[in-house]
Amino acid sequence: xxxxxxxxxxxxxxxxxxxxxxxxxxxxxxxxxxxxxxxxxxxxxxxxxxxxxxxxxxxxxxxxxxxxxxxxxxxxxxxxxxxxxxxxxxxxxxxxxxxxxxxxxxxxxxxxxxxxxxxxxxxxxxxxxxxxxxxxxxxxxxxxxxxxxxxxxxxxxxxxxxxxxxxxxxxxxxxxxxxxxxxxxxxxxxxxxxxxxxxxxxxxxxxxxxxxxxxxxxxxxxxxxxxxxxxxxxxxxxxxxxxxxx
Amino acid sequence: xxxxxxxxxxxxxxxxxxxxxxxxxxxxxxxxxxxxxxxxxxxxxxxxxxxxxxxxxxxxxxxxxxxxxxxxxxxxxxxxxxxxxxxxxxxxxxxxxxxxxxxxxxxxxxxxxxxxxxxxxxxxxxxxxxxxxxxxxxxxxxxxxxxxxxxxxxxxxxxxxxxxxxxxxxxxxxxxxxxxxxxxxxxxxxxxxxxxxxxxxxxxxxxxxxxxxxxxxxxxxxxxxxxxxxxxxxxxxxxxxxxxxxxxxxxxxxxxxxxxxxxxxxxxxxxxxxxxxxxxxxxxxxxxxxxxxxxxxxxxxxxxxxxxxxx
Amino acid sequence: xxxxxxxxxxxxxxxxxxxxxxxxxxxxxxxxxxxxxxxxxxxxxxxxxxxxxxxxxxxxxxxxxxxxxxxxxxxxxxxxxxxxxxxxxxxxxxxxxxxxxxxxxxxxxxxxxxxxxxxxxxxxxxxxxxxxxxxxxxxxxxxxxxxxxxxxxxxxxxxxxxxxxxxxxxxxxxxxxxxxxxxxxxxxxxxxxxxxxxxxxxxxxxxxxxxxxxxxxxxxxxxxxxxxxxxxxxxxxxxxxxxxxxxxxxxxxxxxxxxxxxxxxxxxxxxxxxxxxxxxxxxxxx
Numbered sequence: 001x002x003x004x005x006x007x008x009x010x011x012x013x014x015x016x017x018x019x020x021x022x023x024x025x026x027x028x029x030x031x032x033x034x035x036x037x038x039x040x041x042x043x044x045x046x047x048x049x050x051x052x053x054x055x056x057x058x059x060x061x062x063x064x065x066x067x068x069x070x071x072x073x074x075x076x077x078x079x080x081x082x083x084x085x086x087x088x089x090x091x092x093x094x095x096x097x098x099x100x101x102x103x104x105x106x107x108x109x110x111x112x113x114x115x116x117x118x119x120x121x122x123x124x125x126x127x128x129x130x131x132x133x134x135x136x137x138x139x140x141x142x143x144x145x146x147x148x149x150x151x152x153x154x155x156x157x158x159x160x161x162x163x164x165x166x167x168x169x170x171x172x173x174x175x176x177x178x179x180x181x182x183x184x185x186x187x188x189x190x191x192x193x194x195x196x197x198x199x200x201x202x203x204x205x206x207x208x209x210x211x212x213x214x215x216x217x218x219x220x221x222x223x224x225x226x227x228x229x230x231x232x233x234x235x236x237x238x239x240x241x242x243x244x245x246x
Numbered sequence: 247x248x249x250x251x252x253x254x255x256x257x258x259x260x261x262x263x264x265x266x267x268x269x270x271x272x273x274x275x276x277x278x279x280x281x282x283x284x285x286x287x288x289x290x291x292x293x294x295x296x297x298x299x300x301x302x303x304x305x306x307x308x309x310x311x312x313x314x315x316x317x318x319x320x321x322x323x324x325x326x327x328x329x330x331x332x333x334x335x336x337x338x339x340x341x342x343x344x345x346x347x348x349x350x351x352x353x354x355x356x357x358x359x360x361x362x363x364x365x366x367x368x369x370x371x372x373x374x375x376x377x378x379x380x381x382x383x384x385x386x387x388x389x390x391x392x393x394x395x396x397x398x399x400x401x402x403x404x405x406x407x408x409x410x411x412x413x414x415x416x417x418x419x420x421x422x423x424x425x426x427x428x429x430x431x432x433x434x435x436x437x438x439x440x441x442x443x444x445x446x447x448x449x450x451x452x453x454x455x456x457x458x459x460x461x462x463x464x465x466x467x468x469x470x471x472x473x474x475x476x477x478x479x480x481x482x483x484x485x486x487x488x489x490x491x492x493x494x495x496x497x498x499x500x501x502x503x504x505x506x507x508x509x510x511x512x513x514x515x516x517x518x519x520x521x522x523x524x525x526x527x528x529x530x531x532x533x534x535x536x537x538x539x540x541x542x543x544x545x546x547x548x549x550x551x552x553x554x555x556x557x
Numbered sequence: 558x559x560x561x562x563x564x565x566x567x568x569x570x571x572x573x574x575x576x577x578x579x580x581x582x583x584x585x586x587x588x589x590x591x592x593x594x595x596x597x598x599x600x601x602x603x604x605x606x607x608x609x610x611x612x613x614x615x616x617x618x619x620x621x622x623x624x625x626x627x628x629x630x631x632x633x634x635x636x637x638x639x640x641x642x643x644x645x646x647x648x649x650x651x652x653x654x655x656x657x658x659x660x661x662x663x664x665x666x667x668x669x670x671x672x673x674x675x676x677x678x679x680x681x682x683x684x685x686x687x688x689x690x691x692x693x694x695x696x697x698x699x700x701x702x703x704x705x706x707x708x709x710x711x712x713x714x715x716x717x718x719x720x721x722x723x724x725x726x727x728x729x730x731x732x733x734x735x736x737x738x739x740x741x742x743x744x745x746x747x748x749x750x751x752x753x754x755x756x757x758x759x760x761x762x763x764x765x766x767x768x769x770x771x772x773x774x775x776x777x778x779x780x781x782x783x784x785x786x787x788x789x790x791x792x793x794x795x796x797x798x799x800x801x802x803x804x805x806x807x808x809x810x811x812x813x814x815x816x817x818x819x820x821x822x823x824x825x826x827x828x829x830x831x832x833x834x835x836x837x838x839x840x841x842x843x
Contacts, residue, residue, distance in 0.1 A: 051440065077442035089437040091430060102430050106442035111427050115418050118426040164441060298648060348831060352592045355651070356782050357830060360823045363779045367819030481775045485594075485655055492652055522667050528659030535652045536642060 002065060004029045004168050004198050005050070010059035012049060012222075019045050021222045022059070027168070027215075030195040034213035034230075035202045038242060042222040043202045044086060047170050050200075051083045052076045064167070078107060082166035084157045086173045086202075090145055096156055097141040100128040103163035128163070135159045135189055151182035158189065162197075169193070171201040175208060183208060210234065218242065259406055263399035272398045273470075278510045279402075279409040280466045285490040285502030286416055287459030292488065293496030294420055295452045296432030298355050301342075301362030302487045305457050307369055307479035308335040309464025314382040314474050315375065324388035332461045339457020343450045362484050369476035381475030385468055401470065408466055412459055417499055419455070428452050429497075489527070493534050495541030504542050559691050564808050570697035570766065572804025573704025577759025578777060579784040579796040580711060581752030587728040587791025588748050590647055591640065594654040596756050597778030598661035603628045603757025604769035605669050608676055617679035624757040632753025636746050658774060666771050673770035676761070683765075696765050703762060707755070708797050715793060724748060728791045780807075783826040789839020798837060 007025040011018065019042050027033045035043050048054040050061055052073035060069045068076050091099050101124045105111040110121070118124075132138050135155045140148060148156070154174060161169055174190065175183050187208050193199065203209035210216070216233040218225045226236045233239055258265075263272045288302045313331035316322045346357045369376045376382065387395040395401045419425050430438045431445045438445050468474050477483075486509060494505025509527060517523045538545040582596045606627045607620035615623075635657055643649040677683065678696040685692040715721035723744055727734040735741050760769070767773065780803065788799025806825065810818035829836055 053436070053440075073439040074442050074444050077440055083440055085437070085440075089434050089440075091433050091437075093433065098426075102426060103441050105423055105427065106438075110423050111443065112424055114422050114424045116423065117421050118423045119421070121423060124423075160437075160441070298651075345827065345831065349834065351647070352586070352590075352651070353786070353830060353834060355592065356786055357827070359779060359782060360826060364820050364823050367822075371816045371819060373816075481779065485659070488652075488655070489659075522663050524663035525660050525667070528656045528663065531659065532639060532653055532656035535649050535656060536639065539646075539649060 001029060003027060003062075004031075004064055005200065006060075006062040007046075007050065008060045008062070010046070010049060010061065011057050012045065012054060013057055019222050020049060020056070023219070023222070023224050025217055025224065025227070027198055027200055029167075029198055031198055032212055032214045033198075033200045034209050034216045035200065035219060036204075036206075036209070036216060036233075037219035037225075040221075041219040043219055044172055045222070046219065047083060047172055047202065051081065051170060077164060080165065080167040081170070082161040082164040082168070083170035084161050084172055084174060086176060088153055088157055090153060090156060090160070092145050095142050095144045096132060096137055096148065097125070097128050099145065099156060100131050100159055100163050101125070103160040104128060104131075106164060131159050131163050134162065134192075136185065151178050151185070154178060154182070155186060155189065158186070162193070166197060168198040168200065171199060171203075173202050173204065175203060175205050187212070256410075263402050269398035272402050274510065274514050276398075276402045276405045276470055277514070278507050279405045280463060280470060281487075281490065281506035281510050282503040283409055283412050283463035283466060284460060284487050285494065285506040286412060286499075287456050287463060288487050289491045289496060289498075289502040290416065290419075290428075290452055290459065291456040292491050293498065293501065294425070294428045294432065295449055297350075297449065297453070298488070299358040299456075300355055300481065300484050300488060301358035301360070301365075302456075302460055303479045303481075303483035304362040304365040305335055305339060305460030306464040306467055306483070307365050307474070307476075308338060309461035310468035310474040310478065311369060311376055311382065313465055314385045314468050317385055318382055328388075328465050331465055332458065335461035335464065336454060336458040339460075340450070340454040342457070343453035347446060347449055347453065359481065359484070362479065362481060366476055366479040366481070369479055376476070379476065381473060381477075383473045385472045385474075387469050387472065395469070405466060405470070408462065412462060413499070413503075416459065420499070424448075424451075432497075489531050493531055493541055495543030498541070498543045501541050501543045508542070560812070562689075562691055563693070564812055565805075566693055566697050566701075568805040568808040569701045569801065570804070571808055572801035573701045574759055574763040574766070575780060575784050575804055576704050576797055576800035577707060577755050577762065578781045579788065579800050580708070580793060581755040582781050583785045583788065583790055583792065583796045584724070584728075584748050585752040586785065588724060588731075589640075589650075589745050591650045591654065592782075593749075593752070594651060594778065595635070595658035595661060595774075596654075596752070596781055597774035597776070598658040598665075599628050599632065599753045599756035600760040600763075600777050601769060601774040602631070602661055602665060603760030604676070604764045604767075604773065605665055605674075605760075606757065607761030607764060608669070608674055608769055611676065621758055621761050624761040625754045628757025628760075629750045629754030633746060633750045635753075636749040640749070641742070641745070658778075662771065662774055669769075671771055673768050675768045676764035678765035700762060700766070707758075708793075711793055720744075720747070780822065783822055786826045786836055787829050789836025792836070792838040795836055795838035 003026045005025070005027040007023055010020055010023045012020040023046060035046070037043055045054065049056050052071060056069065060067055062068065063076065063079055063081060066079065068079065091102060104124055104127055129138060129141055132141050135158055137152060137155055137159065140152065145153065158174060174186055178186065183205065190212065201209065210230055213230050215228065216230055217227040218233055218239055220242050225238050225242065226233055262275050266272050266275065284302065284306065288299065291297050291299055309331045312334050313327040316327040316330060317324065342361050346354055346361070349357055370378060387401065389395065390404050393400045395404055427443055427448050430443065431448050435445050467478070490505035490509050491502050492505070493508055494503065495501025512523045512527050516526065520526055534541060578596065578600055582593055585591055585593050603624035607624045610620040610623045611617060639653050640650050643653055682696045682699045684695050686695045686698065715725055723734065723739045727739055727741065727744060784799040784803050785796060787802065788795030803822065807818060807822055810821040814821065
């Protein structure tokens with residue numbers, strides 16, 4: 001089976017600082033792949049490179065065999081890549097269902113329609129509600145964003161990404177800043193995501209993340225230290241060194 | 247705002263010349279509607295796309311000069327000159343957009359200011375075409391279905407008609423799915439890209455549309471005044487238009503109209519009682535920016551909500 | 558030959574004037590990220606204030622001092638009363654400065670009337686000077702020297718004083734500077750006052766050449782913007798080089814292509830924005 005995501009020898013420097021050094025990463029279809037590493041390891045930078053927010057200096061990125069290295073973020077999204085952000089980037093002035101509807105529009109030709117009402121677009125409303133139900137936010141669909149809790153906003157962030165109907169989903173610390181209860185809710189949510197969506201995730205909560213992951217890649221100072229199955233990486237002496245050394 | 251309010255306003259607008267005392271006020275009403283067209287078009291860019299421009303008067307100038315030059319120098323009829331002026335201005339707006347949208351924030355503001363100034367400089371210096379400081383005068387008002395628009399109330403109804411067309415067009419646009427995407431690029435451009443939207447293209451289309459609607463205002467402006475000079479393209483004029491949008495309430499449908507009314511009323515009515523209405527305008531503007539950033543519309547909504555909230 | 562020399566002197570004089578305007582604007586933007594749209598108004602008001610001082614019988618030099626103090630004070634008040642309360646909201650701050658520009662322009666019209674007011678150069682500096690058989694207006698030469706003094710003064714301030722170090726650090730990396738204890742609020746006030754005062758001084762210093770008239774503010778602001786974009790925001794060197802570059806482009810442009818001179822002014826800015834948005838010496842992208 002060919003990999004869904006292939007990062008080859010990817011490098012990026014800011015001025016004199018090399019933040020990503022020859023990273024190789026392979027993710028197979030349906031896989032739950034975890035990206036770990038201490039703070040500053042370059043995990044979010046790698047996400048930004050894969051998603052297109054940052055342009056790499058050298059190396060290549062292939063999505064479903066297609067070279068996307070030079071493509072813009074929007075074009076990569078059109079190729080069924082979706083991501084969430086560590087810092088929430090939701091549409092603060094809208095309600096929940098509007099947020100999801102906008103996410104749905106991204107890949108629809110409907111987004112260019114200059115007439116008709118966005119608010120009452122039936123096709124969108126139904127689909128959006130569906131997605132909100134999946135993340136447990138159905139009853140709150142019409143609430144303005146400012147009236148929701150942080151945990152609910154994080155769930156919305158995931159809902160937006162799911163609305164894009166991706167084949168690969170990049171999750172940047174989906175559990176950050178959440179209470180134990182909220183973590184459980186979101187973990188269940190993530191576990192319930194269909195295997196036809198591949199997941200690449202950055203997460204610090206080891207307990208949850210490791211239980212979730214099939215394969216793990218450890219990043220440190222922008223370099224891949226080790227990569228393999230959960231067991232392999234956990235047992236790798238270098239992993240222990242990096243984490244326990246801190 | 248509810249339907250009843252809009253219908254009431256429309257009703258008032260329709261009978262305005264009959265209520266008003268004399269042609270001075272009817273003409274003022276026409277001027278307000280024309281100013282509102284400029285403000286509404288600018289609002290698309292400022293209020294919905296979140297791109298602040300200080301060059302909007304440039305579109306007034308382009309459309310006004312093109313149509314008046316064709317009418318006065320070549321003697322073409324109004325329908326053709328208006329069409330060419332609108333098309334020409336829109337095309338130039340599109341070209342400006344290609345350059346201006348390479349920047350964001352303050353740079354964008356400065357580029358739009360520069361464009362406005364370049365057009366002003368052209369109007370001023372290219373005297374052989376534009377008449378320089380003297381401008382172009384002697385532009386006749388069109389005949390609309392046989393009616394001579396030289397008559398104040400006929401012109402008012404013509405202006406009202408155009409104003410309503412523009413208002414409806416913009417209302418439809420901002421309520422549409424595309425309108426939602428425009429607003430999205432203002433709130434979270436990065437997120438919009440990640441969702442697959444071509445943020446640049448959305449902004450460019452909005453920029454060009456802003457020029458299109460602005461050009462309509464320019465045509466109406468030159469029909470009303472029957473004269474165009476570089477002064478109408480000045481930075482002060484662009485700033486005034488921005489003032490209208492912000493003071494009224496950027497990103498709302500009613501805001502720019504209210505802002506236009508505020509500025510024009512201050513200019514024409516308050517000026518009879520208060521010599522220094524510009525100072526008043528400036529102070530009101532600073533007050534709004536500091537304390538009611540959403541403009542008059544937002545202030546009004548706040549009062550309305552405060553009254554409606556059960557204690 | 559004499560054409561080139563005269564135009565060069567005019568270019569230098571204009572450059573000097575633009576420098577007083579651009580330096581303040583660039584510093585204010587560099588430090589506070591505020592595009593001070595009332596900067597042209599400060600320039601004009603400085604000229605008017607100086608004019609009144611001269612008309613009251615005092616010397617030109619006192620007029621310059623008065624302009625510096627008056628406009629500096631005005632800047633202080635505007636910053637404290639208005640801009641500080643809008644901290645963190647760049648757009649609102651810019652809009653507020655726009656409102657202030659309107660108020661200043663109209664009040665100036667109120668107090669000094671609508672006619673253009675010429676200002677005489679101080680008697681010591683009026684008249685011409687003979688160099689290589691060519692007569693050059695003494696005042697323009699004095700203006701160039703004056704602007705160089707101001708540039709030097711600013712350079713000393715920024716490079717050699719503790720205040721200057723704090724300003725430069727804050728321009729380069731505001732968060733870091735705040736993190737190490739640079740008092741941002743005080744710094745903002747000082748820089749804004751300084752910028753305004755500079756503009757005011759520029760206004761009266763330029764008055765013997767430009768006169769002072771309603772609309773001077775709207776005439777000067779776009780040119781100041783071109784200079785700072787070209788030179789690079791937040792850079793004193795950029796303001797200096799940019800001012801003289803534009804001085805030359807405009808003076809020679811006026812003389813050679815009067816119809817297009819105004820437009821030629823903006824071309825360098827547009828090119829720079831397209832090719833190198835940071836400007837020639839800029840430390841921040843606008």
